[in-house]
Amino acid sequence: MRYRRRASPLHAARAAAGGAWCAALAAAALAAQHPIVLAALALTVLAGAAGAGVLREVARTAAWMVPWALVIALVNVLVVREGLTVLARVGEVPPFGQVDLTLEALVYGLLFGLRLLVVAAAFALFTVAVDPDDLLRLMRRVSVRSALAATLATRLVPVLASDARRIEEARRCRADRGGDGAAARLAVLRAVAGGALDRALDVAATLEVRGYGTARRGAVGARPWSRHDLAFAGSATAIALLTIVARTAPIAPFEPYPLIEAGGAGSAVALGVALALVALVPFTSRRGIA
Amino acid sequence: MSLSATAPVLELDRVTYTYAGATAPSLRDVSLAVAEGEFVVLAGRSAGGKSTMLRAASGLVPHFHGGTFAGEVRVGGLDTREHGPAEVARIAGSLFQDPEAQVVLTTVRAELAFPLENRGHGAAAVARGVEEAALALGIAHLLDRATNELSGGELQRVALGAALAGRPRLVLLDEPTSQLDPVAGDELIWLLRRLNEEWGTTIVLAEHRLERCLPAADRVVVLADGAIACDAPPPDFLAWAADASPELQTPVARMFHGAGIAPAPTGVKEARRALRARGVDLDPAEPADGDTSAPSRPGRRERRAAALVFDGVWHERRGGATVLRAVDLAIAPGERVALMGRNGAGKSTLLRHAAGLMAPSRGTVTAAGRVALLLQDPNDYLLHERVGDEASAEALAAVGLEHLVDRHPHDLSGGQRQRLALAIVLDSPQPAAVIGLDEPTRGMDRAAKAALAHRLNAFAAGGAAVVVATHDPEFAAEVADRIVLLADGRPIADGPAASVLAGGWYFATETARVTGGRALLPDAGAAVLRGREVAAP
Numbered sequence: 042m043r044y045r046r047r048a049s050p051l052h053a054a055r056a057a058a059g060g061a062w063c064a065a066l067a068a069a070a071l072a073a074q075h076p077i078v079l080a081a082l083a084l085t086v087l088a089g090a091a092g093a094g095v096l097r098e099v100a101r102t103a104a105w106m107v108p109w110a111l112v113i114a115l116v117n118v119l120v121v122r123e124g125l126t127v128l129a130r131v132g133e134v135p136p137f138g139q140v141d142l143t144l145e146a147l148v149y150g151l152l153f154g155l156r157l158l159v160v161a162a163a164f165a166l167f168t169v170a171v172d173p174d175d176l177l178r179l180m181r182r183v184s185v186r187s188a189l190a191a192t193l194a195t196r197l198v199p200v201l202a203s204d205a206r207r208i209e210e211a212r213r214c215r216a217d218r219g220g221d222g223a224a225a226r227l228a229v230l231r232a233v234a235g236g237a238l239d240r241a242l243d244v245a246a247t248l249e250v251r252g253y254g255t256a257r258r259g260a261v262g263a264r265p266w267s268r269h270d271l272a273f274a275g276s277a278t279a280i281a282l283l284t285i286v287a288r289t290a291p292i293a294p295f296e297p298y299p300l301i302e303a304g305g306a307g308s309a310v311a312l313g314v315a316l317a318l319v320a321l322v323p324f325t326s327r328r329g330i331a
Numbered sequence: 332m333s334l335s336a337t338a339p340v341l342e343l344d345r346v347t348y349t350y351a352g353a354t355a356p357s358l359r360d361v362s363l364a365v366a367e368g369e370f371v372v373l374a375g376r377s378a379g380g381k382s383t384m385l386r387a388a389s390g391l392v393p394h395f396h397g398g399t400f401a402g403e404v405r406v407g408g409l410d411t412r413e414h415g416p417a418e419v420a421r422i423a424g425s426l427f428q429d430p431e432a433q434v435v436l437t438t439v440r441a442e443l444a445f446p447l448e449n450r451g452h453g454a455a456a457v458a459r460g461v462e463e464a465a466l467a468l469g470i471a472h473l474l475d476r477a478t479n480e481l482s483g484g485e486l487q488r489v490a491l492g493a494a495l496a497g498r499p500r501l502v503l504l505d506e507p508t509s510q511l512d513p514v515a516g517d518e519l520i521w522l523l524r525r526l527n528e529e530w531g532t533t534i535v536l537a538e539h540r541l542e543r544c545l546p547a548a549d550r551v552v553v554l555a556d557g558a559i560a561c562d563a564p565p566p567d568f569l570a571w572a573a574d575a576s577p578e579l580q581t582p583v584a585r586m587f588h589g590a591g592i593a594p595a596p597t598g599v600k601e602a603r604r605a606l607r608a609r610g611v612d613l614d615p616a617e618p619a620d621g622d623t624s625a626p627s628r629p630g631r632r633e634r635r636a637a638a639l640v641f642d643g644v645w646h647e648r649r650g651g652a653t654v655l656r657a658v659d660l661a662i663a664p665g666e667r668v669a670l671m672g673r674n675g676a677g678k679s680t681l682l683r684h685a686a687g688l689m690a691p692s693r694g695t696v697t698a699a700g701r702v703a704l705l706l707q708d709p710n711d712y713l714l715h716e717r718v719g720d721e722a723s724a725e726a727l728a729a730v731g732l733e734h735l736v737d738r739h740p741h742d743l744s745g746g747q748r749q750r751l752a753l754a755i756v757l758d759s760p761q762p763a764a765v766i767g768l769d770e771p772t773r774g775m776d777r778a779a780k781a782a783l784a785h786r787l788n789a790f791a792a793g794g795a796a797v798v799v800a801t802h803d804p805e806f807a808a809e810v811a812d813r814i815v816l817l818a819d820g821r822p823i824a825d826g827p828a829a830s831v832l833a834g835g836w837y838f839a840t841e842t843a844r845v846t847g848g849r850a851l852l853p854d855a856g857a858a859v860l861r862g863r864e865v866a867a868p
Contacts, residue, residue, distance in 0.1 A: 174436045208711045208714075232711075243432035246391055247435055
């Protein structure tokens with residue numbers, strides 16, 4: 042999974058605008074409480090990915106996150122003692138102790154998993170559709186002096202993706218195949234995560250010796266804002282404002298414990314539609330995207 | 332004006348450095364001065380301190396790696412204790428081993444522009460700097476390519492271009508040819524030589540394959556256990572190495588030493604001149620009647636008895652290039668085969684097909700049993716926290732690591748990690764019918780290569796077919812009795828090592844070039860010279 046320039050409004054937008062738009066969607070997902078709003082955000086991210094021509098890549102990440110989301114839901118059901126609607130009394134289960142499976146814990150776990158899935162999909166969209174070179178220049182202009190921070194922000198995902206591919210190949214070459222099914226995937230994940238900082242340091246060292254740390258603020262001439270820059274920056278601002286208003290008003294509230302209490306479905310649908318509309322408007326203009 | 336009369340562009344004064352968490356220093360009281368315009372080669376066994384010295388010269392040590400630092404490093408007058416790597420980069424361009432970790436932007440043009448932009452150059456100066464670096468390195472045609480589409484050799488050139496953009500006075504290189512085929516490796520050394528001779532750029536180059544760079548070098552500095560063991564011009568270094576550190580001798584120096592001829596030559600041209608002066612003219616040997624190395628389709632009987640058979644194997648990438656084209660090969664049990672060819676010729680793809688990591692788009696691959704494949708980076712095989720958890724006691728004993736079961740795999744040396752990876756792929760009750768290795772000598776010193784060759788020969792003696800993809804003709808000559816030379820996805824030569832490695836320009840050992848193909852390795856070459864009764868000039 043790596044960035045490749047495509048003819049799409051999101052690719053045509055500068056990194057500051059595209060990155061802010063993806064970050065706004067992720068922040069909206071983290072702030073959203075109501076399942077309808079979260080579902081609307083999930084669909085919005087996928088629609089945005091389709092508009093950017095990277096649906097396959099983003100959907101793959103989302104699909105990869107589904108088992109993790111289910112695991113989170115399961116763990117939540119097992120460990121959370123809150124919730125009054127008991128679905129089943131399991132009894133004593135080490136190491137969890139007395140376990141009562143409640144509807145509230147199940148719903149909250151599923152919502153948490155969905156939230157994680159939307160955030161991961163937004164991050165995947167950022168990785169494949171926001172120009173990392175432009176982002177690096179942006180970080181230089183705003184005086185981010187740490188090469189390691191720059192690396193983590195712009196290069197780590199593609200580097201780790203390529204590491205994961207190699208380690209997975211090596212695993213298949215092992216006589217024991219590194220274990221079976223999920224155990225094997227976990228071993229690869231652990232190995233990739235274990236080497237992440239080393240790899241980030243390698244790339245950060247390169248940035249240092251290319252003079253990144255002494256970059257002069259605003260050294261490169263300013264580029265005029267295009268229609269796509271303005272559209273995505275405006276959309277990101279609108280998403281952020283809607284999110285803040287929805288949290289503070291509150292619009293479409295949702296309380297999972299002790300009993301599920303949800304605001305009116307109408308307000309949740311309205312908020313979801315509003316978020317989707319302001320997020321997807323920038324994709325309607327396809328002038329100058331090549 | 333002698334070189335030593337000019338001001339040093341790099342000075343190390345009593346530098347001692349220990350990495351954070353390490354128990355022993357990687358540099359011990361090192362003092363060195365490199366004059367403007369010098370071409371200095373850093374030599375020594377693995378973990379001797381070469382990379383650390385280069386990182387100290389680039390300012391990464393201690394600023395980036397931390398640890399305990401004593402002494403003083405001055406680069407173009409800048410004290411690295413006060414100036415970080417980014418400031419030192421204005422004087423010194425750096426190129427390290429792994430090209431993938433050194434190319435940080437998505438297009439070649441952006442990569443070359445990046446260091447210039449960091450220095451605050453205007454758009455016109457950046458455009459000119461990019462153009463000049465691209466022309467100097469012969470990569471102008473790559474400027475608008477995506478960096479993730481480039482081969483290892485191309486990536487290394489682009490990384491060198493980024494290091495040279497802005498024309499630094501000093502270029503620091505850490506084994507830049509370790510991932511390159513002989514053609515690309517030689518081209519890179521020639522390029523450095525040109526930079527040094529035509530533009531006066533000072534070069535400090537760490538390299539294991541000294542035969543490549545000695546002819547261009549003014550000085551060789553040998554590091555052993557973090558200290559300078561020898562600092563001399565190439566002929567004096569070779570004289571020193573003959574007694575003090577024979578594993579650092581170049582193949583042709585070893586051949587001369589074995590034949591009792593002194594002084595040792597620094598390269599093929601000097602060797603031939605020295606032999607001619609002694610009345611020995613080793614013109615290229617006439618090829619035997621009939622071309623014994625022309626590839627041919629193996630017969631039915633040969634295929635039936637083989638440990639590994641490629642039968643008309645094609646690999647055509649979906650929407651991409653054709654990597655293998657109708658490859659027919661049969662490899663017998665116990666046979667030792669080296670796959671050679673330029674980067675992108677199809678060697679790694681062929682090995683991946685053998686191990687079942689890739690499926691042919693046409694044709695079939697058949698193995699008589701399990702195929703154990705060791706890919707390029709042994710670190711990729713390490714999934715556990717303890718050596719003993721990675722492989723069984725028997726497998727560890729087979730590679731000589733039984734005494735390290737409780738160590739963390741990442742605490743092992745490079746050579747030990749490779750042996751551990753070999754144990755991991757061989758660790759099965761079902762013995763491997765085929766053992767494949769992809770570029771196993773990357774970054775290895777000569778002693779480690781000899782140990783690996785010995786181990787592979789033992790596996791072959793046990794009945795396993797050994798297939799090694801390598802860029803190293805000396806290692807191929809040492810380990811293989813058959814060479815398959817690939818180009819553009821198909822074999823263009825397939826025959827005994829003595830035939831294939833004797834007559835090529837690039838895919839030939841240094842000994843073969845001097846002896847006109849009469850011998851491949853130094854000991855045999857020395858015997859040839861002794862047979863000619865070389866007289867004193």
